[in-house]
Amino acid sequence: DAxxxxxxxHEVTEMGQEVTLRCKPISGHDYLFWYRQTMMRGLELLxxxxxxxxxxxxxxxxxxxxxxxxxxxxxxxxIQPSEPRDSAVYFxxxxxxxxxxxxxxxFGSGTRLTVV
Amino acid sequence: AQTVTQSQPEMSVQEAETVxxxxxxDTSESDYYLFWYKQPPSRQxxxxxxxxxxKQQNATENRFSVNFQKAAKSFSLKxxxxxxxxxxxxxxxxxxxxxxxxxxxxQGTRLTINP
Numbered sequence: 678d679a680x681x682x683x684x685x686x687h688e689v690t691e692m693g694q695e696v697t698l699r700c701k702p703i704s705g706h707d708y709l710f711w712y713r714q715t716m717m718r719g720l721e722l723l724x725x726x727x728x729x730x731x732x733x734x735x736x737x738x739x740x741x742x743x744x745x746x747x748x749x750x751x752x753x754x755x756i757q758p759s760e761p762r763d764s765a766v767y768f769x770x771x772x773x774x775x776x777x778x779x780x781x782x783x784f785g786s787g788t789r790l791t792v793v
Numbered sequence: 794a795q796t797v798t799q800s801q802p803e804m805s806v807q808e809a810e811t812v813x814x815x816x817x818x819d820t821s822e823s824d825y826y827l828f829w830y831k832q833p834p835s836r837q838x839x840x841x842x843x844x845x846x847x848k849q850q851n852a853t854e855n856r857f858s859v860n861f862q863k864a865a866k867s868f869s870l871k872x873x874x875x876x877x878x879x880x881x882x883x884x885x886x887x888x889x890x891x892x893x894x895x896x897x898x899x900q901g902t903r904l905t906i907n908p
Contacts, residue, residue, distance in 0.1 A: 708894060720884065720898040733895070766836065774894075781828050781886075782896060784838035 683769050683785035690792055695757040698788045700769030701750055707775075710782065711744055711754050712768040720768075726752065727774075759792045766790070795820045797887050799899035806875045807907050813860075814870045814902045816885030822846075826888045827861070827868045828896070833881040841883070844868065872904075880906045 682701040690696050702709050710725040724734040729746045737744070741760070746752040756763055766789050770782035796819045806812035818827070829841040844852045844861050851859050856876075860869045872879055885899040 710895065719900045722895045722897075725895060727894070768838065770838070781826075781830075781840045781843055782838075787836045789836075 681769055681771050681783050681785035683767075683788050685788060686786060688788055688790045690759055690790070692760055692792055693758045694792075695755065696759045696763075696790060696792075698754040698767050698769075698790070700752045700754070700785060702752070702769070702771030703773075703783055704750065706771035706773045706783075707749075708772045709746060709752050710770045710772075711752070712770065714766040714768060714787070715764075723754070723767075756790075759790075761792045764790055764792050795822075795825075795887050795889070795897050797885050797897050797899035799883075799885055799902050801902045802900070803903045803905070805905040805907055806872075808875055808877060810875055811871060811873045812875055812904065814872075814883050814885075814904065816868045816870070816899055818866050818868065818885070818887050818899075820866070820887065820889075822889055822891075824890045826890065827859075828886040828888070829857070829859070829868075829870045830884045830886060830898075831879075831881045832884065832901070833878075838884075842870065875906050877906050877908065880904060 684699045711723040723736045724744045726746045744754045766787045768787045770784040772782045825846045827844045831839045842854045856873045882901045886896045
């Protein structure tokens with residue numbers, strides 16, 4: 678398996694523009710997570726899905742952020758409009774609950790977002 | 794809410810020596826999982842080692858081992874025979890067994906290996 682695939686790896690955009698980050702989880706995994714990493718706040722959970730259904734979006738910072746999972750093999754995180762304080766590395770991770778929770782998550786390589 | 798604290802923002806060690814990274818956590822749960830993740834400059838988050846709270850035996854993975862002290866809510870990572878490739882950010886993480894499925898991370902410790 679190719680692992681969790683995120684695109685793009687880097688994104689530079691101007692303030693006010695819409696940004697879409699993409700994630701393809703490992704085939705068969707039933708949980709998908711979006712995390713944000715910044716120097717100030719560390720790794721924060723934004724939202725997670727179970728079987729394509731959003732379970733907890735309490736970490737989504739504000740209405741400018743939205744996430745979807747239209748099918749088991751694809752998820753998007755959208756920021757509209759983007760602001761400089763959204764600059765961070767965004768990680769997607771997936772896991773298979775039936776494999777046992779001690780297995781941890783498999784993370785993608787992240788998308789480094791820079792909003793100028 | 795569960796919290797994870799890593800009190801050492803940075804650590805350094807000589808190549809081939811042993812280093813211990815500290816982690817404490819706060820929870821009212823009796824059963825849970827603990828993890829150490831490594832994040833090298835490539836940014837990839839790599840699972841290093843895991844521990845189930847209901848197991849008293851400390852987990853080991855080759856040169857990596859943990860000292861799990863449940864009563865003290867402490868979960869330190871020991872790296873033996875440090876290698877240059879061990880240089881990275883290390884994150885301690887906690888996950889409940891029941892309920893919310895999220896991993897809660899500490900702030901991380903940056904480990905430098907001196908040749």
